[in-house]
Amino acid sequence: MKHQKPALASHIAHDRLKRFCQSPVKILLAIGASIFVAETVVMIVLHLFQLSPVLETVLDGVILLSLLAPILYVFLFRPLIQHIEEHKQINELLQANALNTEAILNNAFDGIVTIDENGIIQSFNSGAEKIFGFTSKELIGQSVNRLMPDAYRGAHDRNIANYLSTGKAKIIGVGRELPGQRKNGEVFSMDLALTEMNLMGKRQFVGTIRDISERKRSEQALKQAYDELDKRVQERTSELTKVNVDLELEITERKRAEKKLQQLATTDALTGITNRGQFDAILEKELVRAQRYHTPIYLIMFDIDHFKRVNDNFGHLIGDSVLVQLAKLVSEKIRLNDVFARWGGEEFVLLLTGGDMLGALRLAENLRMDIQSFVFPEVGRVTCSFGVAEFAEADAIKDLVRRADMALYKAKANGRNRVEVA
Numbered sequence: 533m534k535h536q537k538p539a540l541a542s543h544i545a546h547d548r549l550k551r552f553c554q555s556p557v558k559i560l561l562a563i564g565a566s567i568f569v570a571e572t573v574v575m576i577v578l579h580l581f582q583l584s585p586v587l588e589t590v591l592d593g594v595i596l597l598s599l600l601a602p603i604l605y606v607f608l609f610r611p612l613i614q615h616i617e618e619h620k621q622i623n624e625l626l627q628a629n630a631l632n633t634e635a636i637l638n639n640a641f642d643g644i645v646t647i648d649e650n651g652i653i654q655s656f657n658s659g660a661e662k663i664f665g666f667t668s669k670e671l672i673g674q675s676v677n678r679l680m681p682d683a684y685r686g687a688h689d690r691n692i693a694n695y696l697s698t699g700k701a702k703i704i705g706v707g708r709e710l711p712g713q714r715k716n717g718e719v720f721s722m723d724l725a726l727t728e729m730n731l732m733g734k735r736q737f738v739g740t741i742r743d744i745s746e747r748k749r750s751e752q753a754l755k756q757a758y759d760e761l762d763k764r765v766q767e768r769t770s771e772l773t774k775v776n777v778d779l780e781l782e783i784t785e786r787k788r789a790e791k792k793l794q795q796l797a798t799t800d801a802l803t804g805i806t807n808r809g810q811f812d813a814i815l816e817k818e819l820v821r822a823q824r825y826h827t828p829i830y831l832i833m834f835d836i837d838h839f840k841r842v843n844d845n846f847g848h849l850i851g852d853s854v855l856v857q858l859a860k861l862v863s864e865k866i867r868l869n870d871v872f873a874r875w876g877g878e879e880f881v882l883l884l885t886g887g888d889m890l891g892a893l894r895l896a897e898n899l900r901m902d903i904q905s906f907v908f909p910e911v912g913r914v915t916c917s918f919g920v921a922e923f924a925e926a927d928a929i930k931d932l933v934r935r936a937d938m939a940l941y942k943a944k945a946n947g948r949n950r951v952e953v954a
């Protein structure tokens with residue numbers, strides 16, 4: 533702080549002096565006033581001492597000169613020298629700046645080209661030299677058209693003319709990808725950013741150029757590789773889709789075959805109802821369930837009366853047809869939960885889960901009457917005998933079957949076309 537005050541005062545004094553020195557009128561007034569004051573003093577002194585006129589003139593001249601010298605130095609020569617010195621320093625600074633700018637431009641990685649309103653190249657940095665293969669000497673003063681393929685030259689000229697007349701430009705201030713042309717005629721891709729500047733009243737355009745041909749080549753190669761990969765993926769996908777469709781067809785076919793097999797394995801080939809094997813399996817499961825949950829089960833076993841006669845009178849095929857029609861008739865009369873199966877030959881079984889003995893007997897009776905009243909087209913009427921048995925908890929399958937069979941036997945023995953309980 534202590535040193536700052538004198539420094540500030542000196543700075544202000546220097547500033548005032550500088551401003552003063554910059555005004556020729558002030559300088560002249562100061563010199564005139566100084567000479568007037570000094571000369572007046574000298575005249576008074578010489579007058580007081582009464583010297584000879586010659587000596588007085590010589591002394592007056594010498595004193596006047598000695599008074600004038602420092603005044604002229606302070607007010608005229610020194611400011612003049614200072615001014616010349618400052619001018620020199622400014623010139624040096626400007627030169628250094630220009631060299632610096634040139635060095636920056638020449639060391640820039642990008643090409644920088646300036647053109648005037650007529651498209652004439654004004655500057656061409658070393659980045660541009662590397663990109664285009666021209667030297668700056670070859671191009672400065674030449675049309676910028678030399679840097680673009682023939683096909684683009686007309687459009688470029690029109691764009692510049694349009695911009696100059698309307699002020700509207702497509703690419704001023706924005707970067708754009710364009711084709712450039714090297715000295716050897718090679719056309720390449722470049723990024724061009726164009727800006728406008730005003731240099732001492734003249735419009736100039738500055739183009740910053742970047743060679744992107746290598747990048748484009750890489751992009752192209754990448755795109756090709758990607759397309760190739762995409763194509764292969766698509767081919768593979770369609771192959772897999774086809775395989776998948778074939779596989780799905782095969783699975784569907786297999787499922788259908790399995791279903792068919794299952795059907796063949798579980799149904800009776802002639803009548804289409806549950807066969808004996810499947811019935812045994814169901815019966816086994818139902819008995820386990822009945823034992824666990826103490827639910828009732830009833831087995832109805834029935835057999836066509838004198839079926840041998842049908843075969844004998846009408847033939848085996850007609851006999852088969854009677855078996856099919858009878859199975860259909862009974863299937864339509866029972867509930868969905870009831871299991872109806874062909875036990876073997878002209879013998880059938882019905883497994884009822886739930887309900888009671890009365891219900892089982894009523895069903896057997898209804899079936900008996902339905903069969904009795906049905907007229908088979910080829911053979912007329914037939915009758916059936918029924919045996920009904922209820923499952924007892926201590927029963928094995930064979931016990932239940934045996935009791936139902938015994939009841940059926942009883943029905944046969946008691947005159948057929950009737951229902952009996954074991």
Ligand SMILES: Nc1nc2c(ncn2[C@@H]2O[C@H](COP(=O)(O)OP(=O)(O)OP(=O)(O)O)[C@@H](O)[C@H]2O)c(=O)[nH]1
Binds near residue numbers: 878
């Ligand atoms: N058409 C045909 N006949 C069969 C089939 N299975 C068994 N049969 C016949 O059924 C008849 C059974 O005769 P039997 O056991 O004597 O009994 P039935 O003549 O019905 O006399 P009852 O049972 O005592 O009333 C035989 O003639 C067998 O050939 C078959 O699948 N198709």
